[in-house]
Structure formats: structure tokens, C-alpha cells
Amino acid sequence: MGMDALSALIARFRTLPGVGVKTAARYAYAVLGFSEEEAEQFAAAIVDAKRKIHFCKECGTFTDKDVCDICATRDKSVICVVAEPKDIAAVEKTGEFKGVYHVLHGVIDFQKGIGAENIRIKELLARLSGVKEVIVATNPDIGGELTATYLANQIKPLGIKVSRLAYGISVGSEIEYADELTLQRALKDRKTL
Ligand SMILES: [Zn+2]
The missing domain is CATH 3.40.1360.10 (Dna Topoisomerase Vi A Subunit; Chain: A, domain 2)
Known part of the structure; x- marks a missing residue:
């Protein structure tokens, strides 16, 4: 049986450092309060950062x-x-x-x-x-x-x-x-x- 969408979202937030069950649930409910457009921008910011950001070729940051x-x-x-x-x-x-x-x-x-x-x-x-x-x-x-x-x-x-x-x-x-x-x-x- 697959996870429902809310549990899946909570599970995603739980992968972040310092985020326990309670905080993950608070984040998930906050996201549910977003408009569809805001939710898309939120998700896009994650994907965008992941695509554009890499390590500096000199220092590695x-x-x-x-x-x-x-x-x-x-x-x-x-x-x-x-x-x-x-x-x-x-x-x-x-x-x-x-x-x-x-x-x-x-x-x-x-x-x-x-x-x-x-x-x-x-x-x-x-x-x-x-x-x-x-x-x-x-x-x-x-x-x-x-x-x-x-x-x-x-x-x-x-x-x-x-x-x-x-x-x-x-x-x-x-x-x-x-x-x-x-x-x-x-x-x-x-x-x-
Ligand atoms: Zn650098």
C-alpha cells in the first residue's frame, strides 16, 4: 500500500536536519495552506537550487x-x-x-x-x-x-x-x-x- 500524499510530504520534511515528526507535520500543514502557485514556486526553488548550485572550483563551497x-x-x-x-x-x-x-x-x-x-x-x-x-x-x-x-x-x-x-x-x-x-x-x- 502506498503512502498517502500527506504522509509522504511529512516523510520528506523529516529528512531535513533537526526536523522531528511534530515539526515535519507543522511544515506539511503550512504547505497545504499554500495556493497552488505558491506550492509550485516552493518546489521549483528546491529543484532550481539543486540544478544551478555546484561546488566552487577553487574552494569547494x-x-x-x-x-x-x-x-x-x-x-x-x-x-x-x-x-x-x-x-x-x-x-x-x-x-x-x-x-x-x-x-x-x-x-x-x-x-x-x-x-x-x-x-x-x-x-x-x-x-x-x-x-x-x-x-x-x-x-x-x-x-x-x-x-x-x-x-x-x-x-x-x-x-x-x-x-x-x-x-x-x-x-x-x-x-x-x-x-x-x-x-x-x-x-x-x-x-x-
Ligand atoms: Zn570559492
Whole structure:
């Protein structure tokens, strides 16, 4: 027996991060309150984003251009390395960082079988000419630390400074959820690896 349309819609919303049954149902009823035109625009925005948005060919974040606005306009001598595109927003909120980013799309995690070759590390190594400093802004957890150490071992021998955010936030917390002031301090007080 197939799912009815309402249950199917609720199930779709439940696939979103942080959305439980109750919230999914609220979203589904909100959609049912849309006019047909609004519903079509809503669905079209999802499909449109999916079709037009891809990874920046330099840093790996989401963009609808070849090269994202940050890569196109900012100081390329300093690269801030993050695990996921959403981490860029957190660092940008501090207003403190004027360089460019590099998105790894993951961190090294041996338990999950993710090695250095499975994330965008060789792409980072390929864009280091003219770079003075690489700031590693992965989360202060096992995978984030392992990745930072690996990057320092690869990059320092090239004569490039490698630093790590000085987290005032506790181990296991994520940069995505750190407040602006904490991140601002973490960036300013960064430690050379
Ligand atoms: Zn970019």
C-alpha cells in the first residue's frame, strides 16, 4: 500500500536536519495552506537550487558561479580550511577573516574508513603557491584534530605557516554553533602548529 500524499510530504520534511515528526507535520500543514502557485514556486526553488548550485572550483563551497564571490575577491595568501561549507558562514560572521577558504567535505575518520585521500586534501595542496598561512578550522574533536595534524605535517615542510583556531569552546563542540565572539577570539589567538 502506498503512502498517502500527506504522509509522504511529512516523510520528506523529516529528512531535513533537526526536523522531528511534530515539526515535519507543522511544515506539511503550512504547505497545504499554500495556493497552488505558491506550492509550485516552493518546489521549483528546491529543484532550481539543486540544478544551478555546484561546488566552487577553487574552494569547494556552494556557488551558482564557476568561482564563488569569496574566491573571486579576497586575499589568497591566507587560506582557512573548514570541514563543510556551512562552517564558512560561522567564520564569516566574525568579520575577522579576510582570506579565502578551502572546504574539505569531511575530516579524516579511520573508524568510518575516511582517509586523507577521501577528502579534498590534494586539492588544497594544489593551491598553495603564494600562500603564506593555512588556518585549520576543523572542529576540536578527534577527526578535526587528526586532520589538522595531517595537514600540518604535509604543509609545514613547504615553508608555509600552519595554524589552528585557539578554541575557547570545549572539546567536542562544533564551530558551526560557536558564537561570534568565541570564534573571533579563536581566530585572533590562533596557535601555530
Ligand atoms: Zn570559492
